Amino acid sequence: MEIPYTVEARPDTGLTSGKIGIWLFLASEVMLFGALFATYIMLRVGAPEWPAGATVLNVPLATLNTIVLITSSVTMVMAWASLMRRDLSKARMFLWCTVALGGAFMVIKAIEYNAKFEHHLYPSHSTFLAIYFTLTGLHAFHVLGGMVINAYFAGPGSKLWHTNPQWFTNRVEHAGLFWHFVDLVWIFLFPVLYLL
Amino acid sequence: MEHGHAADIDRHVRTYVMVFVSLMVLTVVTVGIYYLHLSRPAAIALALIVATVKGSLVACFFMHLISERRLVYWVLLLTVAFFLVLLFVPMFTSLLDQARV
Numbered sequence: 001m002e003i004p005y006t007v008e009a010r011p012d013t014g015l016t017s018g019k020i021g022i023w024l025f026l027a028s029e030v031m032l033f034g035a036l037f038a039t040y041i042m043l044r045v046g047a048p049e050w051p052a053g054a055t056v057l058n059v060p061l062a063t064l065n066t067i068v069l070i071t072s073s074v075t076m077v078m079a080w081a082s083l084m085r086r087d088l089s090k091a092r093m094f095l096w097c098t099v100a101l102g103g104a105f106m107v108i109k110a111i112e113y114n115a116k117f118e119h120h121l122y123p124s125h126s127t128f129l130a131i132y133f134t135l136t137g138l139h140a141f142h143v144l145g146g147m148v149i150n151a152y153f154a155g156p157g158s159k160l161w162h163t164n165p166q167w168f169t170n171r172v173e174h175a176g177l178f179w180h181f182v183d184l185v186w187i188f189l190f191p192v193l194y195l196l
Numbered sequence: 197m198e199h200g201h202a203a204d205i206d207r208h209v210r211t212y213v214m215v216f217v218s219l220m221v222l223t224v225v226t227v228g229i230y231y232l233h234l235s236r237p238a239a240i241a242l243a244l245i246v247a248t249v250k251g252s253l254v255a256c257f258f259m260h261l262i263s264e265r266r267l268v269y270w271v272l273l274l275t276v277a278f279f280l281v282l283l284f285v286p287m288f289t290s291l292l293d294q295a296r297v
Contacts, residue, residue, distance in 0.1 A: 019265075023268050031279065042287070054230060070223065073258050074212055176258070176259075180258045184255060187254065
């Protein structure tokens with residue numbers, strides 16, 4: 001049986017199945033990160049003292065990562081715009097750029113983590129580092145997941161374009177919604193963990 | 197969205213570039229706030245305001261929320277409501293505990 005409403009919108013909601021599906025998934029993601037943000041606030045408010053993030057963490061590297069992730073959001077949305085212009089090769093190029101920028105984010109994150117481990121700063125060292133590693137680690141897994149999805153659409157998944165270009169465009173748009181959400185989470189993580 | 201007219205897509209792309217520049221400027225502002233060495237409450241308030249503006253730009257333009265269908269808004273409204281419950285119930289119970297002590 002074919003999945004209904006992959007290309008045309010349902011008449012009652014005005015949305016495709018994929019669009020409503022990805023938004024419901026993102027709603028669950030808001031609750032996942034929201035629970036951890038609430039935990040962060042509770043831990044911070046209840047702690048007798050809390051270090052300024054910049055005294056423990058590397059602000060220049062995190063700023064660079066913010067720039068990398070924002071740029072990747074632009075390449076992601078440009079991939080969708082290229083498909084809307086019916087230019088598959090450009091869309092694939094932008095998708096690969098997004099994957100590469102995601103990879104750059106992960107490398108910078110790994111450098112940051114490694115610097116902490118070299119100084120024996122593990123999650124068990126303090127409450128601050130425990131919540132820092134939990135939040136940034138979970139976020140990094142999301143970046144990794146997004147990279148896999150985008151690489152699939154830039155590579156083998158792009159075959160769908162030749163049989164059903166609108167469905168493929170919709171899929172890339174939905175992958176983009178996830179990627180932008182990951183960017184959005186980082187936009188809040190950066191000041192909360194590093195600068196406050 | 198169906199495959200659009202070239203002019204419409206060009207307009208979208210111009211918007212994306214403007215949002216990208218705004219996000220970069222706001223990132224500089226975010227870091228600048230830290231180096232101003234403001235009092236902690238002022239720094240927290242300012243940083244969260246800038247982050248909210250940045251997040252809104254991403255959601256409205258990159259995620260196309262500015263022109264989305266009503267059902268998506270309802271889903272998000274419900275999510276925000278549950279998120280606020282998630283945020284404030286632990287704080288409220290914690291304050292109650294402190295009041296008991």
